[in-house]
Amino acid sequence: MISQRKIIHIDMDCFFAAVEMRDNPALAKIPLAIGGSRDNRGVIATCNYPARVYGVRSAMPTSQALKLCPQLHLMPGSMEKYKTVSKQIRAIFQRYSPLVEPLSLDEAFLDVSDSAHFNGSATLIAEDIRRVILAETGLTASAGVAPNKFLAKIASDENKPDGLLVITPAEVAGFVEKLPLAKIPGVGSKTAERLAQLGLIHCRDIAGCDLAILVKHFGAMADSLLKRSKGIDERPVRTERHAKSVGVEHTLDTDIDVYHDCVSAMTSLWPKLQLRLANQGEQGLQKIGVKLKFSDFRQTTVECQANSVSLEQFLPLLQQAWQRRQHQGVRLVGLQLGFTPPNPGQLCFSFYR
Numbered sequence: 466m467i468s469q470r471k472i473i474h475i476d477m478d479c480f481f482a483a484v485e486m487r488d489n490p491a492l493a494k495i496p497l498a499i500g501g502s503r504d505n506r507g508v509i510a511t512c513n514y515p516a517r518v519y520g521v522r523s524a525m526p527t528s529q530a531l532k533l534c535p536q537l538h539l540m541p542g543s544m545e546k547y548k549t550v551s552k553q554i555r556a557i558f559q560r561y562s563p564l565v566e567p568l569s570l571d572e573a574f575l576d577v578s579d580s581a582h583f584n585g586s587a588t589l590i591a592e593d594i595r596r597v598i599l600a601e602t603g604l605t606a607s608a609g610v611a612p613n614k615f616l617a618k619i620a621s622d623e624n625k626p627d628g629l630l631v632i633t634p635a636e637v638a639g640f641v642e643k644l645p646l647a648k649i650p651g652v653g654s655k656t657a658e659r660l661a662q663l664g665l666i667h668c669r670d671i672a673g674c675d676l677a678i679l680v681k682h683f684g685a686m687a688d689s690l691l692k693r694s695k696g697i698d699e700r701p702v703r704t705e706r707h708a709k710s711v712g713v714e715h716t717l718d719t720d721i722d723v724y725h726d727c728v729s730a731m732t733s734l735w736p737k738l739q740l741r742l743a744n745q746g747e748q749g750l751q752k753i754g755v756k757l758k759f760s761d762f763r764q765t766t767v768e769c770q771a772n773s774v775s776l777e778q779f780l781p782l783l784q785q786a787w788q789r790r791q792h793q794g795v796r797l798v799g800l801q802l803g804f805t806p807p808n809p810g811q812l813c814f815s816f817y818r
Contacts, residue, residue: 469634471587472702473575474609474617475594477554478626480571481542482513484550487603496521496534499542500736503527510542510736514626524715524733548743550602557597561590566702569740572621574614576702588631595629612637615698619648641696642669649693651686653716655796659683668694684762712756713737714799720760721795724787730798731755731783735776738800742774749805750774755782756799757790765789766801774802 477483481499486492493513498521500510507527519534530537551570558565564576575594583589591608598606605627609620612634620630632640645667647657659682665671671679671694679687692698713734721727754768767782779800787795 469578470576470612471578471580471585472611472614472617473577473587473591473594474611474614474621475558475573475575475591475598476607476609476618476621476625477571477598478605478607479511479513480604481511481547482516483604484547485540485542486513492538496537497540498527498530498537499540500739502541503531503539508733508736510739512537524736526729526733544739544743550604551743553602554598554604554606557594557601560597561594564702564704566704569737570743571740574617574702588629591629591631595627613696613698614700614702615650615693616640616696618650619644637696641694642667642672644668646671646690646694649690651689651716653796654718655720656683656686656716668696686762710801710803711738711741712799712801713741714756714797716758716797717795721798724784727757727783727787727795727798728780730795731779731800732776734798734800738802742802750802751805752803753778753782754801754803755779755786756797756801757783757786757795758797758799759790759793760796761793762796763793764797768801768803 482497485497485499494515496513496516496519498509498512498516500508509521509523509525509527509530511523512521516534516537521530521534521537527539547570555565555567555573558573558575561582562575562577562580566574568574577587577590580590583593587610591610595606595608598604607621607625607627608629609617611617611620611632616632616637620632623630646652646660646665647654660666663682665674671690676687676691679690683690715730715734717730721730750772751770752768753771753774754766756764756766758764765786767785769782771778
């Protein structure tokens, strides 16, 4: 039964920055950001907690981050170093369960439903994973334990940094009914505003709502809203090494009706896409694409063939997608990549330029 599953979500705390602070402790107490070049297209990949005090966050344009925190220390980072540490962490995961689904270099799901460790206690397994990661890498991780992936991921974010939250099957209903709908993945502030206009603020408010009403207002998202509001997530932990596609997207706080703002929103996704790309290993890139969802919930995707990728390659695709908006605002921006399985001897594509 789904309620008997034991899922752990592990999320490393400010991973890139944490690795740099571990290797140079002098960086630990100063505002630090990784990946944000000072040119007009610079975007912060991640930052440490002293930087976050100033409002700096990942995916923020570097220019904005420097206005918020002029003393921000910028580092280009070393993807090869981060990948090496990530492999070390994944090897730790494998000691506890063969069912590991990496989401990026710094987070993963584990299904420990059948694990014999600690007499099958997912809570003790999560605690031990965090202990071993700290002992062997010098890095902290936050964890969420729950009966499904949706709740485990939300739980891992509740007590960051270096925290743990457990949601047992008996606690799911109580936890979910108080959960703000804005915390459901894909619900941005604009959608949350529309939900609020219907009197829907928390999951308990939507659980008994008529599906037809939700479909009228939220289209294809309605079914997911209903399921998540009841704590339902049937997705299994998938262990496949090579994904057929990789994508990142963001539901905007307010709908965009200026093209330049759409370019900025797309640019802010680039560090996240790089993180996902680094997770894929050696497989060939086949195509790239841009996805837009409009104010009326229509969506469009523009793709082209490609065997390498840079941020600039998405710009003509974004322009084509933008022209399809029919005077509607843009509420979601996404970047997508499609892959083909590598042939023996095939070289890995380069995605840094």
